[in-house]
Amino acid sequence: MINLRRPIDTRDRALQVARELFAERGYRGTSLRDIAKRIGVKAPSLLHHFPSKQQLYLAVLDQLFESVEDATKAIVWTHDSRQERMRQAVADMVDFIASHPDLVRIMWKEMADESGVGRQVLKRRLPPLFSTAVKFIFRGQRDGEFRSEVDPLHFMWGLNAITIGYFAISAMIQRLWSINLLEHAMIDRRKRELTDMVERTLFTF
Amino acid sequence: MINLRRPIDTRDRALQVARELFAERGYRGTSLRDIAKRIGVKAPSLLHHFPSKQQLYLAVLDQLFESVEDATKAIVWTHDSRQERMRQAVADMVDFIASHPDLVRIMWKEMADESGVGRQVLKRRLPPLFSTAVKFIFRGQRDGEFRSEVDPLHFMWGLNAITIGYFAISAMIQRLWSINLLEHAMIDRRKRELTDMVERTLFTF
DNA sequence: TTGACAGCCTAACGGACGTTAGATAGATTT
């Protein structure tokens, strides 16, 4: 009989499908059998590639954080003013988030969940991301480009809520108002709204 | 033997404990046995008061929406300018949310979840709440108090994310930065930040 | 006084889940 198995594929497909399902239904709402079925494989086969369901989830989470960290690194190195770089960062952030809808939903579920499986991963990988942004804002304040009465960390928590949180509920908005926040026009509008907000609350003029 | 049972209590206690646990661990992460144990009762006894776990959850959700609707009604009827009423509404909203931490977390989980049990409840009760706010902003725009280039519905989604979303992750912030967002000083700060933001992005001066 | 009922209990059912054991078959290495 012809060999229909493509060994290396299964692991990658598992990561991809797991990401989709975890984003949609959460960790507890997704069974290994669900993931396996969508790949066209039986559940125990997944445990050949990952030691447990929990480890599979953590692998997904790690992959997401890596793409976030890559995106973050890509933002920082330009020679514009800090105000211009901030504007650009917000726009890039929206683009990135909009093109990774699964990421936003998993990340947000993990942040909002108290009994989350990924607590350790968040504890390790989230503070450095915020720290980078906080330092950036702090330097801007020192140089008089950003308002000094703004608390950088609080500002970032708010910005986090209004970008990630905003898109995390896009599925509900689609259901209730039949408006797709991930559409091109909507993303552009959101970019403008957020940039405006950041300019008005953070920038000195 | 003395009768230690206080019949009416159990139902109320169940609603209260269920609200706490659903907020903390989500619908799927909370079992009837968990809820029952915390009340000091066995699981099947809960089904004497509620026909199923799902109905218990929906009862919790209904209760939450009622308190939100009550709070909303309390805001509207003053005779100040719309700008002043908006400022007041934001402050009241923060106070309300901070004093109902369970509400925020359940509501947010429900909004972010695609397979949520409470979809129907949200579909019925969320749009009217937003509609009230949207009409208010719309009238303010007509009278020149609010910027006309702001889209009221988008603005409200953003405001929703930055208030509810912000507090929904307070447990994580406590864990990662040892800062309690629900403390008095933090709530006041948040009130000021949000009022500032709303003034700067929505108000005409 | 008695019968209905409310509120709890124990026991257990059926199903879903994560996981393990062990077999099989093709690919790779020796």
Added chain:
DNA sequence: AAATCTATCTAACGTCCGTTAGGCTGTCAA
């Protein structure tokens, strides 16, 4: 050619879950 390894399978185990059946007991109305 033989041995080993890799990726899958089937079968099943133990656990947890929501829910049901049925029994007990104290309360209260007729």
